Amino acid sequence: MKNNLLKWYQTILISWKKNTAYRLNFLLQIIGPALVFFFIKYSLWNTIFSKNPGVKIGGYTFAAMITYHIWSFIVSLIAQGHTALNLSMDIRMGRISSYLIYPFNFWEFHTASFIGFQLLQFVVASISLLIFSLLGILPEFTWTNLVLGMTCSFYVSLFWYTLQYLTGIIAFWLEETWILRVILQIVTVFLSGAVIPLELFPAWAVKILEYTPFPYLTYYPIKIFSGAPVDLTNFFTIVTGWMIILILANSFIWKRGMRLYTAAGM
Amino acid sequence: MKIFKEINHYIQVYGKFASTSISEATSFRTSFILMIFMDIFFNLSSLFTISIIFDHVSLVGDWNKDQLLFFTSFMLVVDCFHMLFLSHGFWRFSDDLKTGNLDYTLLRPVSSIFTVFFRYFKPSSIPDFFLTVGLIIYFGMKINLGLWQWIAIPFLVLLSFTLLALIEFIISCAMFWLVEGLGVNFLRMQLQSMSRMPDFIYNQFMKRVLTFCIPILLVGSGPVQFIFDPSKWIYLVYMLGGIIFCYYFLIFIWNRGLNHYDSASS
Numbered sequence: 193m194k195n196n197l198l199k200w201y202q203t204i205l206i207s208w209k210k211n212t213a214y215r216l217n218f219l220l221q222i223i224g225p226a227l228v229f230f231f232i233k234y235s236l237w238n239t240i241f242s243k244n245p246g247v248k249i250g251g252y253t254f255a256a257m258i259t260y261h262i263w264s265f266i267v268s269l270i271a272q273g274h275t276a277l278n279l280s281m282d283i284r285m286g287r288i289s290s291y292l293i294y295p296f297n298f299w300e301f302h303t304a305s306f307i308g309f310q311l312l313q314f315v316v317a318s319i320s321l322l323i324f325s326l327l328g329i330l331p332e333f334t335w336t337n338l339v340l341g342m343t344c345s346f347y348v349s350l351f352w353y354t355l356q357y358l359t360g361i362i363a364f365w366l367e368e369t370w371i372l373r374v375i376l377q378i379v380t381v382f383l384s385g386a387v388i389p390l391e392l393f394p395a396w397a398v399k400i401l402e403y404t405p406f407p408y409l410t411y412y413p414i415k416i417f418s419g420a421p422v423d424l425t426n427f428f429t430i431v432t433g434w435m436i437i438l439i440l441a442n443s444f445i446w447k448r449g450m451r452l453y454t455a456a457g458m
Numbered sequence: 459m460k461i462f463k464e465i466n467h468y469i470q471v472y473g474k475f476a477s478t479s480i481s482e483a484t485s486f487r488t489s490f491i492l493m494i495f496m497d498i499f500f501n502l503s504s505l506f507t508i509s510i511i512f513d514h515v516s517l518v519g520d521w522n523k524d525q526l527l528f529f530t531s532f533m534l535v536v537d538c539f540h541m542l543f544l545s546h547g548f549w550r551f552s553d554d555l556k557t558g559n560l561d562y563t564l565l566r567p568v569s570s571i572f573t574v575f576f577r578y579f580k581p582s583s584i585p586d587f588f589l590t591v592g593l594i595i596y597f598g599m600k601i602n603l604g605l606w607q608w609i610a611i612p613f614l615v616l617l618s619f620t621l622l623a624l625i626e627f628i629i630s631c632a633m634f635w636l637v638e639g640l641g642v643n644f645l646r647m648q649l650q651s652m653s654r655m656p657d658f659i660y661n662q663f664m665k666r667v668l669t670f671c672i673p674i675l676l677v678g679s680g681p682v683q684f685i686f687d688p689s690k691w692i693y694l695v696y697m698l699g700g701i702i703f704c705y706y707f708l709i710f711i712w713n714r715g716l717n718h719y720d721s722a723s724s
Contacts, residue, residue, distance in 0.1 A: 213638075214636075214637060214638040214641070216636065216641060217636070217638040217639075217640060217641035218641070219641070220641030220642065220644050220645045221640060221641040221644045224641070224644055224645060224648055225644055225647070225648055228648040228651060228652065229651070232651060232652060232655055232659075235655070235659040235660050235661070235664075236518075236655060236659050238659070239518060239519050239658065239659040240511065240515055240518055243515070243517050243518070243519065244515055244517075249514045249515065250514055365488075366486075366488055366489060366492075367486045367489050368486065368489040368492075371489060371492040371493055371496055372492065374496055375492065375495060375496050375499055378496070378499045378500050378503055379499060379503070381503070382503040382506065382507065387507055388507060388510050388511065392510055392511070392513070392514055393510060394510075394513070
């Protein structure tokens with residue numbers, strides 16, 4: 193048990209070091225997109241509200257909309273930062289042969305790397321909150337909501353990881369898995385309420401979305417951060433349900449994929 | 459005469475690039491079909507975002523829904539050209555620099571800039587071309603464009619594509635000085651995202667920086683502002699100036715980059 197924990201600890205440490213080895217790259221690849229996305233949304237909503245001063249759009253004032261997008265920035269950092277790039281590369285390049293021999297399997301290695309990445313994202317999100325606070329644009333919050341929001345975002349990140357894992361192991365069949373990741377990213381950004389709060393969507397679309405995992409990826413974590421009433425039991429039940437489905441799918445695909453695996457380059 | 463011979467030579471080389479790219483792309487049919495869907499999802503999410511916003515407001519800046527949708531369609535056509543002719547090259551360039559494969563490009567009797575960035579043609583974006591052209595025609599008809607505006611559109615798309623390409627080539631040159639160049643591609647994509655919004659949404663400072671220092675806002679806003687109001691012809695002058703400046707700056711920075719390049723394979 194102790195030996196196994198040590199392996200997890202060392203892999204988390206390696207993941208941290210790998211991610212911070214090229215700092216400019218990390219800034220451009222992870223923090224930059226979230227910052228630019230926030231800046232575009234701020235500019236867009238600022239223009240919209242300046243033409244319609246004092247008006248409420250979908251129940252949002254300008255201040256409420258910016259608050260929504262500040263929390264959206266934090267949620268995107270914690271909940272949806274991870275990609276399955278290394279995972280699919282390992283399969284395509286035949287590198288998983290090593291994991292079949294090592295006493296630390298493929299799933300454990302990538303999950304530990306993911307935890308390392310998440311710790312780093314937590315530090316980035318905390319620094320961002322501090323900067324927002326120094327700039328005087330940090331929305332009002334209670335510590336309870338902040339801790340709850342962070343916890344829910346971490347939980348969503350586990351769901352996101354299992355989803356990314358699924359797109360990664362499809363590399364057993366698919367030459368280019370980045371396409372699936374990009375499709376997932378496009379659909380998620382749009383349907384999760386990362387650009388437009390779900391209150392602005394047509395009512396029929398919101399009804400349909402309630403049956404999908406998308407609102408739980410961004411919209412609900414934002415609502416939890418901002419202290420809006422969210423049924424937490426429902427939130428955790430639905431995210432857990434989707435996660436179980438994905439874990440089962442991952443396990444099935446992994447077993448089928450291993451039958452096809454040819455260990456390229458060995 | 460010599461220049462025509464040279465152009466003919468480049469057309470023949472590009473023909474070979476395109477034919478090998480088509481063979482490669484059509485070998486992996488699932489990836490090919492997924493890429494078509496990726497483009498469609500991207501287009502739909504861009505258009506629906508605007509449509510949902512206009513369900514709640516009548517103007518964004520001074521533009522109504524049809525004007526903003528025309529602008530978005532214009533940018534989608536430029537994006538489509540970008541996907542068809544350039545998008546793959548940027549990602550391969552960072553790999554080629556790391557692995558030393560750039561050596562083979564430098565040995566060829568054609569411009570290295572041409573080979574690096576135009577080497578990969580993406581045939582899966584051909585359906586997207588028809589879709590985006592259809593969109594620009596549809597929204598152009600909705601805003602009642604006149605004859606001269608219809609005639610100007612293809613030339614303006616070409617001008618925008620040229621400017622976008624030159625800006626992105628210059629940004630990519632940063633990879634010569636970085637050990638891990640992947641982040642530069644994300645920076646490039648963020649600038650693209652900013653150009654997909656009209657320039658009037660940004661504050662004066664950012665608008666100036668993104669018009670005169672890194673003229674990314676001219677890519678979409680320049681030609682569309684001119685189409686809507688011909689008295690804004692100064693935008694075209696800025697675009698032509700930007701293209702000339704970017705071209706010479708690219709030659710300068712590319713040569714500096716090559717001097718700095720240290721082959722990984724030799």
